[in-house]
Amino acid sequence: MAKVEVNHSKYEGIRFDIQDENVILVNILETIPYEYVGKDTMVTIPTTEFTSVCPWSGLPDFADIIISYIPNEDLVEMKSLKYYLTSYRNVGIYQEHATNRILEDLVKLLKPKYIKVVGNWNARGGLGTEVVVEYKEENSK
Amino acid sequence: MAKVEVNHSKYEGIRFDIQDENVILVNILETIPYEYVGKDTMVTIPTTEFTSVCPWSGLPDFADIIISYIPNEDLVEMKSLKYYLTSYRNVGIYQEHATNRILEDLVKLLKPKYIKVVGNWNARGGLGTEVVVEYKEENSK
Amino acid sequence: MAKVEVNHSKYEGIRFDIQDENVILVNILETIPYEYVGKDTMVTIPTTEFTSVCPWSGLPDFADIIISYIPNEDLVEMKSLKYYLTSYRNVGIYQEHATNRILEDLVKLLKPKYIKVVGNWNARGGLGTEVVVEYKEENSK
Amino acid sequence: MAKVEVNHSKYEGIRFDIQDENVILVNILETIPYEYVGKDTMVTIPTTEFTSVCPWSGLPDFADIIISYIPNEDLVEMKSLKYYLTSYRNVGIYQEHATNRILEDLVKLLKPKYIKVVGNWNARGGLGTEVVVEYKEENSK
Amino acid sequence: MAKVEVNHSKYEGIRFDIQDENVILVNILETIPYEYVGKDTMVTIPTTEFTSVCPWSGLPDFADIIISYIPNEDLVEMKSLKYYLTSYRNVGIYQEHATNRILEDLVKLLKPKYIKVVGNWNARGGLGTEVVVEYKEENSK
Amino acid sequence: MAKVEVNHSKYEGIRFDIQDENVILVNILETIPYEYVGKDTMVTIPTTEFTSVCPWSGLPDFADIIISYIPNEDLVEMKSLKYYLTSYRNVGIYQEHATNRILEDLVKLLKPKYIKVVGNWNARGGLGTEVVVEYKEENSK
Amino acid sequence: MAKVEVNHSKYEGIRFDIQDENVILVNILETIPYEYVGKDTMVTIPTTEFTSVCPWSGLPDFADIIISYIPNEDLVEMKSLKYYLTSYRNVGIYQEHATNRILEDLVKLLKPKYIKVVGNWNARGGLGTEVVVEYKEENSK
Amino acid sequence: MAKVEVNHSKYEGIRFDIQDENVILVNILETIPYEYVGKDTMVTIPTTEFTSVCPWSGLPDFADIIISYIPNEDLVEMKSLKYYLTSYRNVGIYQEHATNRILEDLVKLLKPKYIKVVGNWNARGGLGTEVVVEYKEENSK
Amino acid sequence: MAKVEVNHSKYEGIRFDIQDENVILVNILETIPYEYVGKDTMVTIPTTEFTSVCPWSGLPDFADIIISYIPNEDLVEMKSLKYYLTSYRNVGIYQEHATNRILEDLVKLLKPKYIKVVGNWNARGGLGTEVVVEYKEENSK
Amino acid sequence: MAKVEVNHSKYEGIRFDIQDENVILVNILETIPYEYVGKDTMVTIPTTEFTSVCPWSGLPDFADIIISYIPNEDLVEMKSLKYYLTSYRNVGIYQEHATNRILEDLVKLLKPKYIKVVGNWNARGGLGTEVVVEYKEENSK
Numbered sequence A, B, C, D, E, F, G, H, I, J: 001m002a003k004v005e006v007n008h009s010k011y012e013g014i015r016f017d018i019q020d021e022n023v024i025l026v027n028i029l030e031t032i033p034y035e036y037v038g039k040d041t042m043v044t045i046p047t048t049e050f051t052s053v054c055p056w057s058g059l060p061d062f063a064d065i066i067i068s069y070i071p072n073e074d075l076v077e078m079k080s081l082k083y084y085l086t087s088y089r090n091v092g093i094y095q096e097h098a099t100n101r102i103l104e105d106l107v108k109l110l111k112p113k114y115i116k117v118v119g120n121w122n123a124r125g126g127l128g129t130e131v132v133v134e135y136k137e138e139n140s141k
């Protein structure tokens, strides 16, 4: 049997409002002072509510994001992190890039001893994608 | 101890791009003919990827949506449903309204014997919300 | 940001070998005599290994299929059912049709008091599909 | 659509009775002698019933707390630990501080070979927080 | 072996700040208009963060509370419900009374067609307690 | 509100029959020869049915006990172990002591290369207790 | 291969202290007044800590017990119930009898509209036993 | 590619010792008197350890068997049931027959008000089989 | 109460057909050539369907068996393994011996770099038994 | 009882269309450039939808496949991977070979620092098979 011919051209014309990476609210991120400087604390922040847009298909991606870090002198302020993560909502960005971008923005903000970002992206076509990126401060064990 | 004074005024100025309900792609919905007219089939379509915007807080809501229906003569075409549900993404709409709006749009499209829409919305402030709405064709048992 | 231009035309040329419904091995189905005629037994046969092909996309669909029935005089022979279900493997057929076709073929074979077929199809684009079809013998309670 | 204007000023006036850290019942903590001094025992005490107050929002936080330690000469007396943990109930304290304060109070009380406190705090705005703090006696392997 | 004599008299002197039921913020409860009057919607609001105080032991109780109702003309406003439930935090009240009080306050507020409150209280001494209370409007089916 | 006055003095007079540690059936323990001497086998014996009595409250404690060991020349005979563990049933003994006592009795019996006893005791007042004790033969790696 | 001959006669001599049913503390049971007389509340009390002794084998049985009832005028006082259930600890009683005895003692105490007792007894020889007994007040619907 | 030719003829010669149904130990079944005659008790006996032999393939089948019944005057004695079920171990019998045979043997033994036998047989070739058979005493509601 | 006298002598006379270890079909085991010699592959074969007979009680034992190995030049042929494991069905053998015997037979057959056999035996008298045995080729890392 | 004679010769004549390994679409695989060259990212791609054909039985096998890799300069393009994995659908190939073939094809494509392929194949005859293969770039730590 040949592939069924269905006119799906109407979907071609749809363009949701895909934004550029420059709308990511990196400057909204705030820190609060870590009061136990010199002592290693592992802070882990999970969320099941991350979404961005696939630049290839124009359709939204959804991920669980888990951020874990050991602070040096700064903790991330949670409400600012919420706004920061929300600002990816309509941005067209690959899953691997989004995960790495979050890592890099938080490294710049926090200068942590250690940080890991896990992005567990919902399956498309039956294939899921988990992206794990890590950063370790030089000279930290 | 008194409530700590923190200047959160900067969050006040943030306005994500909240859209009106009229951007909902109700016209994109398509049907395909149901080939077993007269026989009751229950079709259930779950998704964990629904998101809209809370008109009060300006922040996104996330829900699992489960649509169940018994067709008369029409099945919903799945790709059109995907685009329809995606179009709520930046719409400011209360959770109860969104759930009911989906029901009503699908009743108009499908004229089903029966349809139920369940919206299981993620908790805010520790309180979740599940909304269950149903429609039964008159004279159907 | 505009939708990224990616040349996916190469996927257009791929045609897996999609077969017509007439290759379904309906004639291989066998029965064995039910030795408790007159007493109601509910027999439920689940499998997590059903696959067919989507006629629209040309890509495989996967489902859990659960068959439940109350025999009159015949039980389905299990190995013949295995071959029957396997024969959908490369057939282009909609999910709703496949589920109903299994019901109808088994009604013809078994003439049961009752039979239900549940097809729980894997999600595509984040939307799953469960199809539930039932048959009750006339005059059965 | 602009953000909906809702008058929530009435919530501004609410002040639950937030207490200072000095009401924490650190002096109620008692020990009982460990009868296997020189042998390493790992004692783990989980609870799902910890609550304190967020100093920023004035609203309660809830956490699962898991305390694990290897005693030197003293075990914590369980009823005194129950009262100690309960005394955080109306204290305004950040989640990171509460977790560390519990660690420090128990280090002072028990002088253990090792102790870890895990605070797994319920999500706010879709973001959870787990705080893990550890202490190792100097010269212990 | 006789029961061990331990001096627990110090716990006798502890009095956490137990409040009277009149501090419950019943007047903070607000409604929002239900826009589908005449159509039955089941709204279910679960929380895992309810706590009050046992009047007998002076120690906190913890419960999962699940509120389900079918509105007539009013929906409960979620933030006001959050403050209402939070106000039980230091109130000395039996588990059965707390569950029933929530039901009665919401019946007065919402005049719903139906409402159920489930309180699933954490075990004490190895015995849990679940309390289920329901209200049905007269003449409702 | 002051703490409610309830007369619970009647519970004071209750004395269940608490036995001394000397009723523990240590001499009933038997071994069977290990037929693979020189080869390391890890044998793990879980039970969810351990109970003893809290010497402080006079009320029963319940635990899951998991015994794991690497034999030298002897395996514990299972029925004798069952009787041994059952004999703690009415013994007044602290949870930490019971867990260690089991370890020590089995070390004496089996002279194993390695043994670990985990006691996972049910929560009291919302606080659970897990006790993990280990023994390694000297010179074993 | 013939059945292996092992001398288990030593187990024959063991007699744990099995008590008669007359030690069950039925008189310790207390009620507290139900303040919503005329309104149906379902109270469910689960415990995973019930134990008695098998009169046939002389070895302990363990069960999860779940008591559910709709009060008329009385609630069972929880601490008295705890002592009542604990008093079965060394009583030789069949599983079916124990479950029914609990039902009958609580019917006498509470005169409830409805009561159900579920005893879910741990498996012996690979066979579990669940016993469900119910009582409905005459004339109650 | 043609089907690979593998010489599996050696498996043809294997004959495990398949027994006839007449070795089933129906006469070992014993009852004990039900002491609450006239009151409905539901007794449920699950086991995960049932095995018999497929008469077609000569290979063992494994099932979870769940027996539920409401006694009239007799309870099944558990140890006799254990031996009865064990006696199917090497019997060649179809899954549907085994499940029904257990029902019928227990109906004869117990003359119960109601009995149900569920046989949940492990999958073969990816297809599982659950068989549910019931018996209701005439004139019982 | 004294231990109840029940005449269980009839069970004494029952002798299921217990076979000797020499019926184990060790010679049916076959290998197939491993085509990636020199590269480490971990092959893990779980089954929930292992059964043998306890030589002490004459009653069947049931286990989950998990075999994991790194081949040198040979893979075990799966159908031959199935027959091999099935041949333990009526053999009287201790759980520790059965687990080790499987290991040793497979070491002889496969000469693997590494192999582990886990036998997770169902509980008897509330005590489970897990047996873990390993073999490492000399000079393998 | 002798093995039942059933004429299953009709199944012998069935030949599903088994394809040779040369239809595997290795050339469809595409890469996209990894933009964080020099930083280690672990990308994990799970799917529950892999199927191929057993060359021995002629019947389909089903597996969960999990691919994990650390890229050097290239990421696998997901849609091309989907088509690649789909092309095994009718190929007759042993489970161990299929798992290794995927590894080798991806090593050639990606030249990764590290890659692991796990194939978790559905049970046949009660025996499952998990195959784990790994590749590490020389000189990578």
Ligand SMILES: [Ca+2]
Binding pocket: A048, A062, A063, A064, A120, A121, A122
């Ligand atoms: Ca997810």
Ligand SMILES: [Ca+2]
Binding pocket: A048, B048, B062, B063, B064
């Ligand atoms: Ca979700």
Ligand SMILES: [Ca+2]
Binding pocket: B120, B121, B122, B123, B128
């Ligand atoms: Ca939810």
Ligand SMILES: [Ca+2]
Binding pocket: C048, C062, C063, C064, C122, J048
């Ligand atoms: Ca599936």
Ligand SMILES: [Ca+2]
Binding pocket: D048, D062, D063, D064, D122
């Ligand atoms: Ca929690």
Ligand SMILES: [Ca+2]
Binding pocket: D048, E048, E062, E063, E064
């Ligand atoms: Ca809880």
Ligand SMILES: [Ca+2]
Binding pocket: E120, E121, E122, E123, E128, E129
């Ligand atoms: Ca509970």
Ligand SMILES: [Ca+2]
Binding pocket: F048, F062, F063, F064, G048
């Ligand atoms: Ca337990």
Ligand SMILES: [Ca+2]
Binding pocket: F063, F064, F120, F121, F122
């Ligand atoms: Ca436990």
Ligand SMILES: [Ca+2]
Binding pocket: F120, F121, F122, F123, F128, F129, F130
């Ligand atoms: Ca615990």
Ligand SMILES: [Ca+2]
Binding pocket: G063, G064, G120, G121, G122
């Ligand atoms: Ca249990």
Ligand SMILES: [Ca+2]
Binding pocket: H048, H062, H063, H064, H122, I048
């Ligand atoms: Ca099973």
Ligand SMILES: [Ca+2]
Binding pocket: H120, H121, H122, H123, H128, H129
């Ligand atoms: Ca099954």
Ligand SMILES: [Ca+2]
Binding pocket: H048, I048, I062, I063, I064, I122
């Ligand atoms: Ca098992």
Ligand SMILES: [Ca+2]
Binding pocket: I120, I121, I122, I123, I128, I129
């Ligand atoms: Ca087990």
Ligand SMILES: [Ca+2]
Binding pocket: C048, J048, J062, J063, J064, J122
């Ligand atoms: Ca699978």
